[in-house]
Amino acid sequence: MEFRIEKDMLGEVKVPQAAYYGIHTVRAAGNFPVSGFKTNPFLIRAVAQVKQAAAEANMSAGLLDRRIGEAIVKAAGEVAGGGLSDQFIVDAFQGGAGTSTNMNVNEVIANRAIELLRGQKGDYLLVDPLEHVNLSQSTNxxxxxxxxxxxxxxxxxxxxxxxxxxxxxxxxxxxxxxxxxxxxxxxxxxxxxxxxxxxxxxxxxxxxxxxxxxxxxxxxxxxNLGGTAVGTGLNANPHYIYSVIEELRAITGYGLAxxxxxxxxxxxxxxxxxxxxxxxxxxxxxxxxxxxxxxxxxxxxxxxxxxxxxxxxxxxxxxxxxxxxxxxxxxxxxxxxxxxxxxxxxxxxxxxxxxxxxxxxxxxxxxxxxxxxxxxxxxxxxxxxxxxxxxxxARCRRWLEESHGFITALTPHLGYGQAAELVKQARRESKNLREVVIESGLFTSEDLAAIFTPGELTRPGVAGTKYLKKGRDKR
Structure with missing residues (x-):
């Protein structure tokens, strides 16, 4: 495997020549081999959308050379569309409030933009992850x-x-x-x-x-985009601050404010x-x-x-x-x-x-x-x-018929005590409660058939009131 050498404030690190990520990502991947879960791909895509919006706003504010900015926008768009997904290698569990993920995205976009400008990966004089991709921004x-x-x-x-x-x-x-x-x-x-x-x-x-x-x-x-490190907006141009939200709103289609x-x-x-x-x-x-x-x-x-x-x-x-x-x-x-x-x-x-x-x-x-x-x-x-x-x-009907649950519907007509006695009798004699009620002479099979319907049993009111009043008036 071929490597390139990248430098930061802590020294030099070998980075695979084919990699779009850089030194900050390599350090983070080595520091946090924790869970096996990589940073969520939907978060990566959203960070890339933010980078798109930031590049557009920085160009609009005159802060970013248009040639560089357009390369960043195109590279970020590829990442936002799911491209280069294998280049996001930092574990989901990381210190630094998300800085490692932000830098992973910055480096991938920078190196892809360098490639689009016909340069070699790692040539950050063309497109720098911090100076250009992260311009006017903070991880925070x-x-x-x-x-x-x-x-x-x-x-x-x-x-x-x-x-x-x-x-x-x-x-x-x-x-x-x-x-x-x-x-x-x-x-x-x-x-x-x-x-x-x-x-x-x-x-x-x-x-x-x-x-x-x-x-x-x-x-x-x-x-809070435009707030930079702590929300005060330090190092962010006012034109950028107000235009970056408009750009992100247009990119995402969401009503962001x-x-x-x-x-x-x-x-x-x-x-x-x-x-x-x-x-x-x-x-x-x-x-x-x-x-x-x-x-x-x-x-x-x-x-x-x-x-x-x-x-x-x-x-x-x-x-x-x-x-x-x-x-x-x-x-x-x-x-x-x-x-x-x-x-x-x-x-x-x-x-x-x-x-x-x-x-x-x-x-x-x-x-x-x-x-x-x-x-x-x-x-x-x-x-x-x-x-x-x-x-x-059939099974629903069977359990209903074998249960004593429908005695509650007869309680207003019988009283709680008499209804409870019928239940006890059915249990004592191991009989179907419907049979016990009919044998008691308190209700006929026709009475029970009229009472025990979905319409009577499963809506507000006393089941069978109208039917029983009408039928007993006739009798």
């Missing part, structure tokens, strides 16, 4: 701004897949609307519900998650805590729903088996024919990871001190990882599980 305004840009895109993507999931759940709500089943509280038989009503609750929870995330995107639009207090956004990271908290809320709803799907599909012969999940892979290496609810299990694990990430992110945000939060890299990693996992997991849940769920109406 580039990195938080890029994280906001990356997070906006991912939040919108998550909102979209949640909307798709909500729609699929609402379709199940409609198709299962007439299937009466036993409801359960504290894992015990309760009053009847329809299977559609259960799915309607899932749909509503997902709708809240989607709406909350859609709204929080607005707060991510405030950026410069914060009225860039010192605030340079040191405080609570907006990321807010977004992460909403991701945690979504994870909680997804985990609860996934647990319900596992319970409702349990069996298929020794469990509830009120619904059937799509069979997508064999479930056991020893038990032939076994199929497991692997998609809900995956969703549960993703949800746990998102909840854990939220705790890490909150701790990192609280650990910021004075004018800067040094722990931005772990904030970025956990937030973008949670978003990525949820986007992928929700899409898989929708496509490979929810859309294919089938109801076992």
């Amino acid at each position: 305004d580039v990195y938080p701004t890029a994280l906001r840009v990356a997070a906006i895109g991912r939040v919108l993507d998550l909102s979209e897949v949640l909307a798709d999931l909500q729609g699929a759940l609402q379709e199940k709500e409609a198709s299962f609307a007439g299937i009466l089943k036993i409801g359960r509280t504290e894992m015990q038989d309760a009053v009847p519900v329809t299977l559609g009503q259960e799915f309607s609750a899932y749909a509503e929870a997902i709708a809240r998650d989607r709406w909350r995330l859609y709204k929080v995107e607005e707060r991510l639009r405030q950026v 410069r914060s009225e207090n860039t010192i605030d956004l340079t040191q405080n990271t609570d907006v990321f805590v807010e977004v992460s908290g909403l991701l945690k809320a979504a994870a909680v709803n997804l985990a609860k729903m996934a647990g319900d799907l596992r319970l409702l599909s349990s069996g298929p012969l020794g469990g509830l088996a009120e619904i059937k999940l799509p069979e997508i892979q064999a479930g056991s290496s020893i038990m032939p024919g076994k199929v497991n609810p692997v998609i809900p299990e995956m969703i549960t694990q993703v949800s746990f990871q998102v909840m854990g990430n939220d705790q890490v992110l909150a701790a990192a945000a609280a650990a910021g001190s004075l004018e800067l939060n040094a722990f931005m890299p772990v904030i970025a990693h956990t937030l973008l990882q949670s978003l990525e996992m949820l986007i992928n997991a929700v899409n898989i849940l929708n496509e490979k599980c929810v859309k294919g769920i089938m109801a076992d109406e």
Whole structure:
């Protein structure tokens, strides 16, 4: 392998001749071989978009030679489009508030721009990572701004897949609307519900998650770009400061705005805590729903088996024919990871001190990882599980008939004490409660048939009131 020699204030380092990164990246890669996770690619692309905007603004302000600036813009555009992705080698867990990532991007863009100008990689007299690519900037305004840009895109993507999931759940709500089943509280038989009503609750929870995330995107639009090191804007030309936001807005298509207090956004990271908290809320709803799907599909012969999940892979290496609810299990694990990430992110945000939060890299990693996992997991849940769920109406009816849950519907007509005695009798004699009620002479089979319908049992009011009054008047 051929190498070039690059220098910095600490000395000389050999850099692979073919590499687009440089000395700062090599040092960082050697200093932080920690997790195996590289800096999130969506963050890299967002940093590159910031570099594009900065080069355009610097040229507009007369601070950057147009030939150099246009090469930087083109190189940054390639990176923002996903190019040279193998050149971003710094671990996600790094000291320096993101400086290593910023320099990795600066060096890659500089060397690609040098190449575009027909120079040799490492010839920083042509395009310098600091003097040209990082002109008018600091890691402390580039990195938080890029994280906001990356997070906006991912939040919108998550909102979209949640909307798709909500729609699929609402379709199940409609198709299962007439299937009466036993409801359960504290894992015990309760009053009847329809299977559609259960799915309607899932749909509503997902709708809240989607709406909350859609709204929080607005707060991510405030950026501190132009604030440089601590938010005061030192070393940034006023023309640059105001034009760079316009350039970034045009590049990203997002409604970005410069914060009225860039010192605030340079040191405080609570907006990321807010977004992460909403991701945690979504994870909680997804985990609860996934647990319900596992319970409702349990069996298929020794469990509830009120619904059937799509069979997508064999479930056991020893038990032939076994199929497991692997998609809900995956969703549960993703949800746990998102909840854990939220705790890490909150701790990192609280650990910021004075004018800067040094722990931005772990904030970025956990937030973008949670978003990525949820986007992928929700899409898989929708496509490979929810859309294919089938109801076992006979099983739903069986558990309802064998339960004592519907006695609650008769309680207003009988009184709590008499209703409880009928339940005790059914249990004592191991009989179906419906049979015991009919044998008591308190209700006929026709009475019960009229009372025990989805329309009577699953909406507000006392079930069967109109029917019983009309029928008993005739009798």
